[in-house]
Amino acid sequence: MSQNIKVIPRHGSSFKDKLYLPAIYDGVKVTFKHLFKNLNDSNAVDTLEYPEEQPTDITSRYRGLHRLTHRPDASIACVACFMCATACPADCIFIEATARKDGHDEKMPKTFFIDTLECVFCGYCVEACPCDAIRMDTGIFSLTGNNREDFVLGKEQLLANKGAFGEEICSARN
Amino acid sequence: MLEISIFSILAMFMLGGSIAMISNKQTLFSAFGFLVAMIGLAGMFALLDSRFLALAQIMVSVGAVVVLSMLTILTINAKEENMPHEPNKFKWIIVSSILVTPFTLLLYKTLSSVHQNFSEMETVSSKVVGKLLFSEWVLPFEIVSILLLTAMVGAIVIARKSDKTSKEQS
Amino acid sequence: MSTSAIVIAIISFALGALLALLTIPVLVWLERRVAGLVQDRLGPNRTNIGGFRLGGVVQSFADVVKLLLKEEYYPSHIKSGKWLFMLAPIITFAAALLAFMAIPFADSMIIDGESLRISALPIDFGVFWYMAISAIGVLGVIFGGWLSHNKYSLLGAARASSMVVSYELPLGLSILAFIITYDTVDFNAMVAWQSGTFFGFLPSWGILVQPLAAIILIVSLFAETNRNPFTVAEGESEIVAGFMTEYTAMKFAMYFMGEYVAMNTASAVIITMIFGGYQIPWVSTEMLLENFSTFAVSLMVVVPIIVTILIRWMRKNNTVRPTVSTDGGRDFETKVLTIVMIGMTLLVEAILIYLAFLTDSALANNIAITLFQIVVFVVKLMMFNIFFILIRWTVPRFRYDQVQKLGWYYLLPLALLNIFITAIVVVGVNL
Numbered sequence: 001m002s003q004n005i006k007v008i009p010r011h012g013s014s015f016k017d018k019l020y021l022p023a024i025y026d027g028v029k030v031t032f033k034h035l036f037k038n039l040n041d042s043n044a045v046d047t048l049e050y051p052e053e054q055p056t057d058i059t060s061r062y063r064g065l066h067r068l069t070h071r072p073d074a075s076i077a078c079v080a081c082f083m084c085a086t087a088c089p090a091d092c093i094f095i096e097a098t099a100r101k102d103g104h105d106e107k108m109p110k111t112f113f114i115d116t117l118e119c120v121f122c123g124y125c126v127e128a129c130p131c132d133a134i135r136m137d138t139g140i141f142s143l144t145g146n147n148r149e150d151f152v153l154g155k156e157q158l159l160a161n162k163g164a165f166g167e168e169i170c171s172a173r174n
Numbered sequence: 175m176l177e178i179s180i181f182s183i184l185a186m187f188m189l190g191g192s193i194a195m196i197s198n199k200q201t202l203f204s205a206f207g208f209l210v211a212m213i214g215l216a217g218m219f220a221l222l223d224s225r226f227l228a229l230a231q232i233m234v235s236v237g238a239v240v241v242l243s244m245l246t247i248l249t250i251n252a253k254e255e256n257m258p259h260e261p262n263k264f265k266w267i268i269v270s271s272i273l274v275t276p277f278t279l280l281l282y283k284t285l286s287s288v289h290q291n292f293s294e295m296e297t298v299s300s301k302v303v304g305k306l307l308f309s310e311w312v313l314p315f316e317i318v319s320i321l322l323l324t325a326m327v328g329a330i331v332i333a334r335k336s337d338k339t340s341k342e343q344s
Numbered sequence: 345m346s347t348s349a350i351v352i353a354i355i356s357f358a359l360g361a362l363l364a365l366l367t368i369p370v371l372v373w374l375e376r377r378v379a380g381l382v383q384d385r386l387g388p389n390r391t392n393i394g395g396f397r398l399g400g401v402v403q404s405f406a407d408v409v410k411l412l413l414k415e416e417y418y419p420s421h422i423k424s425g426k427w428l429f430m431l432a433p434i435i436t437f438a439a440a441l442l443a444f445m446a447i448p449f450a451d452s453m454i455i456d457g458e459s460l461r462i463s464a465l466p467i468d469f470g471v472f473w474y475m476a477i478s479a480i481g482v483l484g485v486i487f488g489g490w491l492s493h494n495k496y497s498l499l500g501a502a503r504a505s506s507m508v509v510s511y512e513l514p515l516g517l518s519i520l521a522f523i524i525t526y527d528t529v530d531f532n533a534m535v536a537w538q539s540g541t542f543f544g545f546l547p548s549w550g551i552l553v554q555p556l557a558a559i560i561l562i563v564s565l566f567a568e569t570n571r572n573p574f575t576v577a578e579g580e581s582e583i584v585a586g587f588m589t590e591y592t593a594m595k596f597a598m599y600f601m602g603e604y605v606a607m608n609t610a611s612a613v614i615i616t617m618i619f620g621g622y623q624i625p626w627v628s629t630e631m632l633l634e635n636f637s638t639f640a641v642s643l644m645v646v647v648p649i650i651v652t653i654l655i656r657w658m659r660k661n662n663t664v665r666p667t668v669s670t671d672g673g674r675d676f677e678t679k680v681l682t683i684v685m686i687g688m689t690l691l692v693e694a695i696l697i698y699l700a701f702l703t704d705s706a707l708a709n710n711i712a713i714t715l716f717q718i719v720v721f722v723v724k725l726m727m728f729n730i731f732f733i734l735i736r737w738t739v740p741r742f743r744y745d746q747v748q749k750l751g752w753y754y755l756l757p758l759a760l761l762n763i764f765i766t767a768i769v770v771v772g773v774n775l
Binding site: 200202203206209225226229230232233236237238240241242244245247248249300 | 505
C-alpha cells in the first residue's frame with residue numbers, strides 16, 4: 001500500500017516561483033509561439049471557414065434533419081401509429097391519421113408535421129418507430145427560413161428529404 | 175474680458191458645487207458637488223498661470239480626497255432615512271451666510287491688498303515651486319507635515335477600538 | 345506666436361486625438377485577432393466594405409455603428425441621478441482621453457530658433473498631468489457602480505476603485521524614482537535623457553537603468569487600467585460585469601472605449617518613460633540631424649525590405665485554402681493593396697532621394713525626422729499594446745486578496761526601497 005503513494009512536490013515555495021516573473025515569461029513564450037506560428041500561416045489554423053467550406057465529418061450516426069422513408073413502391077412507410085409523437089419529449093410531432101386505401105396497411109398519416117423550432121433532435125422518434133418510417137440520416141444540420149412557418153415541416157417536405165448515407169427505402173416492411 | 179468670463183464660470187462652478195455639497199441629502203451627490211468645486215478651484219489656479227498648483231490640486235483633492243471619501247461612502251452605505259432630519263436647513267444656510275457677510279468683507283479687504291507684497295511672476299514652473307519649497311519655505315513645509323502626522327495619528331486613535339470596548343464585545 | 349507654431353500645434357493636437365481615438369477600433373480588433381491566433385483560431389475576418397476587409401478591422405467600425413444605433417435604455421429602478429448615471433462613463437472616457445494628450449510623439453521641432461513640442465498639449469510637466477488626470481477616471485467607475493443600485497455594480501465599483509487607489513501608490517513611487525533619475529517631469533526631456541548610452545554599449549532606456557522601478561511601473565499600470573491579471577472589477581462568475589452591469593448601448597461603449605484608451609495611454613507612458621519613447625535605440629535626434637544623408641540612405645534600404653516582407657506575408661495569408669470554393673474578393677484586395685504599398689514605397693523613396701541629395705533645407709530634414717519619429721512611436725505603441733493583449737491571454741486572474749497583497753506587501757516596499765537606492769546613487773554620482 002505504502003509504495004503506491006506518490007508524493008507530488010509542492011510548487012511555489014522557491015524564490016524563483018515567488019518572483020512570479022519567470023513563470024510569466026514562460027507563459028508569454030508559449031502564447032507568442034502560437035501567435036507567431038498562426039500569424040505566419042493563417043491557413044494552417046484548423047478552422048472551418050464555414051459557409052464556403054462545408055463540414056466533412058458528418059457520420060451516419062449524426063442526427064440531422066428528419067425524413068420519412070418510402071416503401072419499395074414509393075408509398076409512405078409510416079402507418080400513423082403515433083409512437084413517435086408519444087415518445088417525443090418536446091411534443092413537436094403532430095400526426096393526423098386516415099384510412100389507407102393502397103392495400104399495404106390499415107392506416108397512414110393524413111398530415112405529419114414536425115415543428116423543428118421545438119424539436120430537440122434527441123432521436124427518440126427514430127428509436128420509437130416500429131416500421132423504420134422516420135429517420136434522421138439526412139445529414140442536414142442547418143435549416144433556414146424567413147418566418148416561423150417555414151420551420152414546420154409537413155409530410156411532403158419530410159418525404160422529399162433524401163438520406164445521405166444510402167438505404168433510401170424503408171427496410172422494415174415491404 | 176475672456177479672463178473675467180472664465181473666472182465667473184469657474185466661480186459659479188465652485189459656488190454651485192459647494193452649495194450642492196452641503197445641501198444634498200444623498201452622500202454621493204454631495205461628493206459630486208465637492209468634486210465640481212475642487213475642479214473649479216484647480217481651474218482658478220490654472221487661470222492664475224500656476225499650472226503646478228492646478229495639477230497638484232487635481233492630484234490631491236480629486237485623485238486622493240474625493241476618491242477616498244467616495245470609497246468610504248461606498249463602504250458605509252448610508253441610507254437616506256438614517257440621515258439626521260433637518261427641516262429648516264435652507265433657512266439656516268441663508269441666515270448663517272448673512273451673518274458671516276461682515277467677516278467675508280473684512281477678509282476680502284485684507285486679502286485684496288496681499289498681492290501687492292509679492293513680485294509679479296510669469297508662469298510658475300514646478301521647478302521653481304520645488305526649489306522654493308525646499309529652501310526658503312522648508313520650515314513651514316515641515317511644520318505642515320507635522321500637522322498631517324498629528325491628524326493621521328489622531329485618526330488611527332479614533333478608529334482603533336479601545337481595550338474596554340473590545341473586551342465588552344468579546 | 346508664429347504661423348509655424350500655430351500649424352504645428354494644430355497638427356499635433358489632431359495627431360493626438362487621432363492616435364487616441366482611432367486606435368480604439370484597431371485595439372478592439374487587435375485584441376480579438378490576437379486572442380484568436382493565440383488560441384489557434386482566426387477571429388473576426390469577414391466584415392468588409394466593397395471587398396476590403398483589411399484583415400477584419402472593418403468589424404470594429406461595424407460594432408461602433410451598432411452601438412451608436414442601439415436603443416438607449418435606462419433601468420427603471422434608477423430614480424434619482426439619471427444624469428450622473430449617464431455622465432459617469434463620460435468621466436472615465438474623458439479622463440483616459442485627456443491623460444493621453446501629454447505624450448510626445450516626436451522630438452521638439454526647432455523652427456527659427458523656436459522649440460515646438462509635438463504633443464497634443466505642449467506642456468513641460470507631462471508626468472504630473474498624466475498622474476492627475478488619470479486619477480479622475482476612477483470617479484466615473486464609482487459613480488456608475490453606486491448609481492446602478494445593484495449589488496454586482498456596487499461590489500465591482502468598490503473592488504475596482506480600491507484596487508486603483510492601492511496601486512496608485514506604487515505607481516507614483518516608481519514614477520518618482522524615474523523623476524529622480526531623469527531629473528525632470530517633462531516626458532520629452534525623459535526621452536531625450538534615454539537617447540544616450542549606458543555602460544558604453546547599452547541604450548540608456550529606463551528599463552535598463554531602473555529595472556525594478558520599470559517592473560513596478562508596468563505592473564501598477566496593468567492594475568490601473570484594469571487589465572488582466574488584475575481584472576477584479578469584472579468577473580463573469582463572481583460579479584457579472586462589475587460596474588458595467590446596468591449599462592447598455594453607447595453608455596456601455598463609453599466605459600469599454602475608455603478601457604482601451606486607458607490601455608493605449610498606459611502603453612504610451614510605458615514606452616515614453618522606460619522604452620525610449622519615439623527614438624530608436626542608440627540614436628538621438630541630434631545624431632539624426634547631423635548625419636541626415638546616412639539616415640536617409642539607410643531608410644531607403646530598410647523601407648523596401650519591410651514592404652517586401654509585408655507584401656509576401658499578405659500574399660501568403662490573405663488567401664483561402666484550395667478546398668474553399670470562393671475567396672470572397674481576397675485576391676482583388678491583395679492586388680490593390682500591393683499596388684498601393686508599392687506606390688507609397690516609391691513615393692517615400694523619391695522624397696528621401698530628394699531630401700538626401702537634391703536639397704539642403706534644414707526645415708525639410710527636420711520635418712522628415714519628425715515624421716520618422718512619429719512612425720517609430722506608433723510602431724512601439726502598437727507593439728506594447730500587443731504585449732498588453734498577450735499578457736491577458738497568458739496569465740490567469742488574481743484573486744482579489746492576492747491583488748491587494750501584491751500591491752501593499754510587495755510592490756509598495758519595493759518601490760520605497762528603490763527610491764531610497766536611487767536617491768543614494770543620484771546623490772553619490774552628483775557629489
